[in-house]
Amino acid sequence: MIRQSRAAGAAGLALLLAGCAGAAIPRATPPAASAGVPPITAPRVTQNNALIGHDADAAIGAFGRPRLDVxxxxGRKLQFAGGPCVLDVYYYAPRQGAKPLATHVDARTPDGRDANIDSCIAALRR
Structure with a gap:
């Protein structure tokens, strides 16, 4: 009877220790849900000219077919060129799903020197 009692005690102790050992093994946790791709936001507008805030159709209506449409x-860039200058107009949507609007304009002479944006816009108008 003493043997059975010791065997039962040993079995109980083994079960008790097995329960403690199970908690010491780290369990895999699923990765946190990803927030996905951050929303696209337009660059902050820092310029003020006749093209800023208007869509590409307005520029095409004013200058005709662009030399480049990239x-x-x-983002989207339209490039218009004429004798006195080259004009690059950059478009971004103000929020996801909205129509892209002009947010930045660059002007340069055909040889690459900076040009006045307003003068270039006036020179390229049809």
């Missing part, structure tokens, strides 16, 4: 990521 889309990269969320």
């Amino acid at each position: 889309t990269e990521g969320a």
Whole structure:
């Protein structure tokens, strides 16, 4: 009877220790849910000219067919060129799903020197 009592005690102790050992093994936790791709936001507008805040159709209506029409990521660039200057207009949507609007304009002479944006806009108008 003493043997059975010791065997039962040993079995109980083994079960008790097995329960403690199970908690010491780290369990895999699923990775936190990803927030996904951050929303696309337009660059902050820092210029003020006749093209800023208008869509591409307004520039095409004013200058005709662009020499270049390039889309990269969320942005679009239209390039218009004439005798006195080259004009690059950059478009970004103010919020996701909205129509892209002009947020930045660059002007330069055909040889690459900076040009006055307003003068270039006036020179390229049809």
